[in-house]
Amino acid sequence: MTGGYSIISFTITENLNNGKMKINTMDKKVFLGLGSNSGKKIENIDKACLLLGNFFKVESKSSYYQTEPIGMTEQDSFINMVLSGTTDQEPFLLLKSLKKLEVEMGRKETYRWGPRMIDLDILFYSSMNFSDKILTLPHPEVLNRRFVLEPLFEIAGNLQIGEKKSLFYYLNHTLEQACEKIS
Ligand code: AMP
Numbered sequence: 001m002t003g004g005y006s007i008i009s010f011t012i013t014e015n016l017n018n019g020k021m022k023i024n025t026m027d028k029k030v031f032l033g034l035g036s037n038s039g040k041k042i043e044n045i046d047k048a049c050l051l052l053g054n055f056f057k058v059e060s061k062s063s064y065y066q067t068e069p070i071g072m073t074e075q076d077s078f079i080n081m082v083l084s085g086t087t088d089q090e091p092f093l094l095l096k097s098l099k100k101l102e103v104e105m106g107r108k109e110t111y112r113w114g115p116r117m118i119d120l121d122i123l124f125y126s127s128m129n130f131s132d133k134i135l136t137l138p139h140p141e142v143l144n145r146r147f148v149l150e151p152l153f154e155i156a157g158n159l160q161i162g163e164k165k166s167l168f169y170y171l172n173h174t175l176e177q178a179c180e181k182i183s
Contacts (some may be wrong), residue, residue, distance in 0.1 A: 018056040030094070031156070032056070032083045033139065033148050035119040037069065041079040044118050048105060049083065052120070053164070055097045062151030068178040076183040079182075082123065082151035091125045093133050098122070123148060124161075146174035150181065 032052070036044040042064060042086050049058065062082045087094055098120040105118050121139050129166045138161065142148050149171040152159060157165045 023124035028084060028086060029110040030056070030087055030125050031152065032085075032098070033080065033119075033121040033151075034083065035078050035080045036109055036117055037076045037078040037123075038117045044081055044105065045081055048101060048120060051105070052098070055089055055094070057071060059148050060084045060155040060156070062154045064106040064182050065147055065150055066180045066182050069175075070123050070177070078147065080147040080151065080179075082148065082155060083101045084155055084167070085179045091122065091128065091130070091135060094125070095122060107168055143170045144174065146171065146177040150179050154181075158174050 015036065034045050034048055036042075049061070052058075060083065065080045067078045068078055069078060089097060102116075102118050102120055106183065107116055107118050120134070122137065123139045123142050125137050129136045131140075139148075141150075149167060153167045153171055157167065161167065161170070
């Protein structure tokens with residue numbers, strides 16, 4: 001499926017109690033968002049891409065995008081990118097692997113919207129719609145952030161989200177946010 005995000009079915013074989021779910025992960029398209037705004041940002045992102053290969057098979061990679069911080073604006077600009085691919089890990093395990101990787105790479109907890117050497121988010125996990133204290137799918141900020149929508153549009157322009165609206169529709173509502181493709 002190039003660029004398309006036709007809804008792929010998934011099967012929940014166990015309910016979501018205790019944050020545990022078992023799903024058939026075969027052929028599930030997953031989109032990840034990566035960001036860094038401290039240290040050697042592009043190197044941080046490249047390193048994360050390499051290391052997440054241990055549990056995630058990358059199929060498409062966007063360019064890097066330079067974006068201005070949102071919320072706490074007194075900090076350095078971000079480099080962001082988006083990946084798509086597949087994984088054997090169900091969503092909670094994938095989140096755990098990503099958060100573990102952030103710590104292994106040296107991420108220190110700061111404050112909400114504070115500087116971070118690496119930030120790894122699950123943007124979409126197939127067509128899954130789910131929310132609890134730990135995990136929300138799709139990621140709650142996907143539709144509001146140009147730094148996510150621009151790279152998504154680059155690698156999956158036909159993606160339909162929400163009420164069957166195109167990415168372009170949402171992107172058009174975020175154009176006032178500074179976000180520049182750098183390579
Ligand atoms: P962050 O500041 O991006 O590192 O994320 C803070 C918290 O957001 C994480 O510890 C997760 O529990 C939670 N979270 C909820 N939904 C998601 C998601 N789709 N991807 C990544 N983190 C998520």
